[in-house]
Amino acid sequence: xxxxxxxxxxxxxxxxxxxxxxxxxxxxxxxxxxxxxxxxxxxxxxxxxxxxxxxxxxxxxxxxxxxxxxxxxxxxxxxxxxxxxxxxxxxxxxxxxxxxxxxxxxxxxxxxxxxxxxxxxxxxxxxxxxxxxxxxxxxxxxxxxxxxxxxxxxxxxxxxxxxxxxxxxxxxxxxxxxxxxxxxxxxxxxxxxxxxxxxxxxxxxxxxxxxxxxxxxxxxxxxxxxxxxxxxxxxxxxxxxxxxxxxxxxxxxxxxxxxxxxxxxxxxxxxxxx
Numbered sequence: 001x002x003x004x005x006x007x008x009x010x011x012x013x014x015x016x017x018x019x020x021x022x023x024x025x026x027x028x029x030x031x032x033x034x035x036x037x038x039x040x041x042x043x044x045x046x047x048x049x050x051x052x053x054x055x056x057x058x059x060x061x062x063x064x065x066x067x068x069x070x071x072x073x074x075x076x077x078x079x080x081x082x083x084x085x086x087x088x089x090x091x092x093x094x095x096x097x098x099x100x101x102x103x104x105x106x107x108x109x110x111x112x113x114x115x116x117x118x119x120x121x122x123x124x125x126x127x128x129x130x131x132x133x134x135x136x137x138x139x140x141x142x143x144x145x146x147x148x149x150x151x152x153x154x155x156x157x158x159x160x161x162x163x164x165x166x167x168x169x170x171x172x173x174x175x176x177x178x179x180x181x182x183x184x185x186x187x188x189x190x191x192x193x194x195x196x197x198x199x200x201x202x203x204x205x206x207x208x209x210x211x212x213x214x215x216x217x218x219x220x221x222x223x224x225x226x227x228x229x230x231x232x233x234x235x236x237x238x239x240x241x242x243x244x245x246x247x248x249x250x251x252x253x254x255x256x257x258x259x260x261x262x263x264x265x266x267x268x269x270x271x272x273x274x
Contacts, residue, residue, distance in 0.1 A: 036208035212245035
């Protein structure tokens, strides 16, 4: 019988934080990225049910989501939209997102995303009493040439970041821009993974990189160690991490010993001594 997974308080607290207003697919992706795991959507759904964690999204919207494709925004972009959506029309919000992240989202895409994620701007669509139209007194006048500050086709956004640029994400990891094309998560990657793969190749499936001193911004080969997901989970459960690299290495060694002991005990059940 397979041992039941035990989730830490940090994991459950994070799940409670990210679930409201998000669909299960997005929650699953964020949770796996945060803890370097590969849980399925059904597992996350079951975990949410066990801890009575609700998204607050109506059944009708979940039905709409079932017919939609994959997510179109990264976690950072999602947070940016939610922070800046109030008081903005779909057109204004689309322009802000495109200028900030160098995207080409349409008003219709923004409108659909807001509907799918139950995100509202607070606008009613009606002008308030006494409102003065911005084009009052300009009837018959046309801005044929466009504004001086208007973006032209092919022109990069004002805040365009060059390949090699770095920033700190919400979870404290250093991320680096590795290319100009493709979706956000392809253009920006965790720097510690990029540096590791330069020397050791792609990280194998089922393995994760950890920081031996717990400092996510201390990106040196001496401070990085490749461990299995099972070892990483044990380090969290047993609290075998430390700010002292040698102590964390000792914790990793303990997970290896524990794994061998568990394997030996299983072998005794399969092939009992005569």
